[in-house]
Amino acid sequence: MATEGFRPLDDKYLVEYIKATPALSLKLGEKLDDLQIKEVGDGNLNFVYIVVSSGGSVVIKQVAAAIPYLSSVSILTHGERWMLIEELNALPYVRCLGESWPMTKERAYFEALALKEHGRLCPAHVPEVYHFDCNMSVIGMRYLEPPHIILRKGLIAGIEYPLLSEHMSEYMARTLFFTSLLYLSTTEHKRSVAEFCGNVELCRLTEQVVFSDPYRESEYNRWTSPYLDTDAKAVREDDALKLEVAELKSMFCERAQALIHGDLHTSSVMVTHDSTQIIDPEFAFYGPMGYDIGAFLGNLILAFFAQDGHAVEANDRKLYKEWILRTTEESWNLFKQKFIAVWDEHKDGHGDAYLPSIYNKPELQHLAQERYMINLFHDALGFGAAKMIRRIVGVAHVEDFESIKDARKRSDCERRALEFAKLLLKKRRQFQSITEVVSAVRQLHDQIVEVIKFAL
Amino acid sequence: MATEGFRPLDDKYLVEYIKATPALSLKLGEKLDDLQIKEVGDGNLNFVYIVVSSGGSVVIKQVAAAIPYLSSVSILTHGERWMLIEELNALPYVRCLGESWPMTKERAYFEALALKEHGRLCPAHVPEVYHFDCNMSVIGMRYLEPPHIILRKGLIAGIEYPLLSEHMSEYMARTLFFTSLLYLSTTEHKRSVAEFCGNVELCRLTEQVVFSDPYRESEYNRWTSPYLDTDAKAVREDDALKLEVAELKSMFCERAQALIHGDLHTSSVMVTHDSTQIIDPEFAFYGPMGYDIGAFLGNLILAFFAQDGHAVEANDRKLYKEWILRTTEESWNLFKQKFIAVWDEHKDGHGDAYLPSIYNKPELQHLAQERYMINLFHDALGFGAAKMIRRIVGVAHVEDFESIKDARKRSDCERRALEFAKLLLKKRRQFQSITEVVSAVRQLHDQIVEVIKFAL
Known part of the structure; x- marks a missing residue:
């Protein structure tokens, strides 16, 4: 039976569950009677509990089935959410174990698997998984204690994170390189590819919200109306844009280049001044590397474009905008540097892509790497642009803009971002370096700001 | 145990097996006592039996494990081959059923699966499968009766097949279109992709013999020595070529575009004047469409380049060479036409690549198709060129050249083919139509023939 072994956690059952699970109870120390439990739903059909004792802490996440467009269920009451979840769990899903076909596993399984795999490859920037219970869809992992906050909130608040580009580039370089054919044998790679094919439901969701809905009429689309009505319409009528997006979508669906996070925007990153932790890889699968890199750069x-909406007299955000652009630039440049460094380090390994017996001259190796990186760069720009567009005229928006209360001001910021994204998507192959991209951001921003000033 | 249920077929056991298998015995009619059995090994570790009765006929193929570079085992005696096969079967392979991980299934499984799937999509050009026995690695299928012969042998003999391009383009258009995201939903596609990831051993073999060995020193490589010694060396030292091959290899390994045959050369096709049948899809997996198309065009x-070696006074093969070029041209052009026709027919279907709600204008649909087809064309040219190169300086050669007894004459033919293939691989993106490609073939051939005449 589909729900065999599954039971929703509540405060009371959670304590029982922890006590019966050594991997969790050991993290909380001897005394389990003073547990402080706080439920922090993430707005999706997940329940996230922070559990703190005098001896330690854990986060326990219970993941329900993934259904498109229910991301706004946070407006439901606790009871309503559970009714919905129970309904979903009555669907003919098959739980994780003992089944031959991975397609029927559900997303908690892939999230846990990706956390473990990426954590193994980059432990400094991925929270440790203590426990995974497939039947219960429960993941127990490290609690990212205060002052960790969601990066997006930090960016809205105008906080600089001096190590962010260093850490993010390290995470991306290691997780992407070590799950690609630059490091893996074909056998290892295909085995993993097949396994993650099972995460198809969330791939479908991405296809719809990133590559489809913004380019057609959809009841789910929204934008800052009426200011962006013509802009949204222009996106839906832009044939050149649609042709580019089709190619990116094909790449997203067909190209199993590496185990990507699949949703690497700035709300999937928790930060402090000196820590960067990547969370929520529930969309993970073998896809194009550029999708992760683009998600981060695009966000x-x-x-950056949202900053003018946050500017106040006391703080015009000018310096902060420069910090964001510098971080964007460094994130790619450091990524490239680190990626090539691990490649060099492992070029004589068993990765099946570039055999040392063929690419055995330093200058040829260098040429091959440069070609690989420029292709990857253009992929990243394309995906980054698509991710920007969908946040402005698609279903799910970002707090960067949403928190700008004045709709006209918000729409001005959004329009600049949208214009830049369209340019980037269409002309991405003309950019040879991230410095050129950042210059184009600056140029477009200044131009439009001038136009607006002039119009006023 | 690995070999549970497996037993090698011999003439005697074959009769028992047929009698116990209704799907086979029904094809042979009432009287099973007059069976005529002929073993026609295909030079690989397969046993192929033609079984004919007064009431009908079948082919029964028993497939052993795939081990690289044993393709020349046809020099072994029957007894020696079975010793080898029994050794291979003692390897820790797991037979097809009851196992959760498709990776461990073996190649008979994928061959049968691909035959059935491609047969369903294009029954006119794929022999019907009557029976598949996974434990025995036995496939029972339609016997392609005389005068069917292997296409390659027909091409060597100088026989024209007026329907070849029509049939091959039909086969390629249907099998590739209907297994791609142009027709399938992401869910259907990923399910199949995952399944065929299990055919990794044969993918590895292709990677090695097509994309790796020709470009490095390898004990398996051979060429018409001493005449092509410098040519082979030039391939191994051609950095531009190696960079192009790296990109093709990545595409082969990463891009799950459609269920491809995986080995679509002219020995995988059986023909008569009015029948074309595609056999032996044991290399099938979800890969780039261009690999199949390129294999056929390249072969x-x-x-074409081998014809000068077959020319005799009574038949200079001039007209036949023109027929081959015309067939090459038509094969692509008809493929493109048929592929777009099925695409148009199913553009409002449930394929996830180009949603009708986005690509809803005829001119946009047309632009999208043209862009798709030109990319596919360039992929096909690249893969075709790589397949040509490997047949001249790699492990496995083609009878087209091998049957030219005079080594100097053979090497002249091979050199022209090799030069053309190198050009094609490096400059493929400059060709906008197959007519241009065929002109380049003609031009290079005539130039070099002139040079040779001049030198003599």
Whole structure:
């Protein structure tokens, strides 16, 4: 039976569950009677509990089935959410174990698997998984204690994170390189590819919200109306844009380049001044590397364009905008540097892509790497642009803009971001370096700001 | 145990097996006592039996494990081959059923699966499968009765097949279109992709013999020595070529575009004047469409360059060479036409690549198709060129050239083919139509022939 072994956690059952699970109870120390439990739903059909004792802490996440467009269920009451979840769990899903076909596993399984795999490859920037219970869809993992906050909130608040580009580039370089054919044998790679094919439901969701809905009429689309009505319409009528998006979508669906996070925007990153932790890889699968890199860069650029909406007299955000652009630039440049460094380190390994017996001359190796990186760069720009567009005219928006209360001001910021994203998507192959991209951001921003000033 | 249920077929056991298998015995009619059995090994570790009765006929193929570089075992005696096969079967392979991980299934499984799937999509050009026995690695299928012969042998003999391009383009258009995201939903597609990831051993073999060995020193490589010694060396030292091959290899390994045959050269096709049948899809997996199309076109071009070696006073093969070029041209052009026709027919279907709600204008649909087809064309040219190169300086050669007894004459033919293939691989993106490609074939051939005449 589909729900065999599954039972929703509540405060009371959670304590029982922890006591019966050594991997969790050991993290909380001897005394389990003083547990402090706080439920912090993430707005999706997840329940996230922070559990703190005098001896330690854990986060316990219970993941329900993934259904498109229910991301706004946070407006439901606790009871209503559980009714919904129970309904979903009555669907003919098959739980994780003992089944031959991975397609029927559900997303908690893939989230836990990706956390473990990425954590193994980059433990400094991925929270440790203590426990995974497939039947219960429960993941127990490290609690990212205060002052960790969601990066997006930090960017809205105008906080600089001096190590962010260093850490993010390290995470991306290691997780992407070590799950690609630059490091893996074909056998290892295909085995993993097959396994993650099972995460198809969330791939479908991405296809719809990123690559489809913004380019057609959809009841789910929204934008800052009426200011962006013509802009949204222009996106839906832009044939050149649609042709580019089709190619990106094909790449997203067909190209199993590496185990990507699949949703690497700035709300999937928790930060302090000196810590960067990547969370929520529930969309993970073998896809194009550029999708992760683009998600991160694109969301930084969104944050940049949102800054004018957060500017106040006391703080015009000028310096902060420069910090964002510098971080964008460094994130790619450091990524490239680190990626090539691990490649060099492992070029004589058993990765099946570039055999040392063929690419055995330093200058040829260098040429091959440069070609690989420029292709990856263009992929990242394309995906980054698509991710920006969908946040402005698609279903799910970003707090960077949403928190700008004045709709006209918000729409001005959004329009600049949208214009830049369209340019980037269409002309991405003309950019040879991230410095050129950042210059184009600056140029477009200044131009439009001039136009607006002039119009006023 | 690995070999549970497996037993090698011999003439005697074959009769028992047929009698106990209704799907086979029904094809042979009432009287099973007059069976005529002929073993026609295919040079690989397969046993192929033609079984004919007064009431009908079948082919029964028993497939052993795939081990690289044993393709020349046809020199072994029957007894020696079975000793080898029994050794291979003692390896820790797991038979097809009851196992959760498709990776451990073996190649008979994928061959049967691909035959059935491609047969369903294009029954006119794929022999019907009557029976598949996974434990025995036995496939029972339609016997392609005389005068069917292997296409390659027909091309060597100088026989024209007026329907070849029509049939091959039909086969390629249907099998590739209907297994791609142009027709399938992401869910259907990923399910199949995952399944065929299990055919990894044969993918590895292709990677090695097509994309790796020709470009490095390898004990398996051979060429017409001493005449092509410098040519082979030039391939191994051609950095531009190696960079292009790296990109093709990545595409082969990463891009799950459609269920491809995986080995679509002219020995995988059986023909008569009015029948074309595609066999032996044991390399099938979800890969780039261009690999199949390129294999076929590339092998036609090899056949073209071999013709001068088959010319005799009574038949200079001039007209036949023109027929081959015309067939090459038509094969692509008809493929493109048929592929777009099925695409148009199913553009409002449930394929996830180009949603009708986005690509809803005829001119946009047309632009999208043109862009798709030109990319596919360039992929096909690249893969075709790589397949040509490997047949001249790699492990496995083609009878087109091998049957030219005079080594100097053979090497002249091979050199022209090799030069053309190198050009094609490096400059493929400059060709906008197959007519341009065929002109380049003709031009290079005539130039070099002139040079040779001049030198003599």
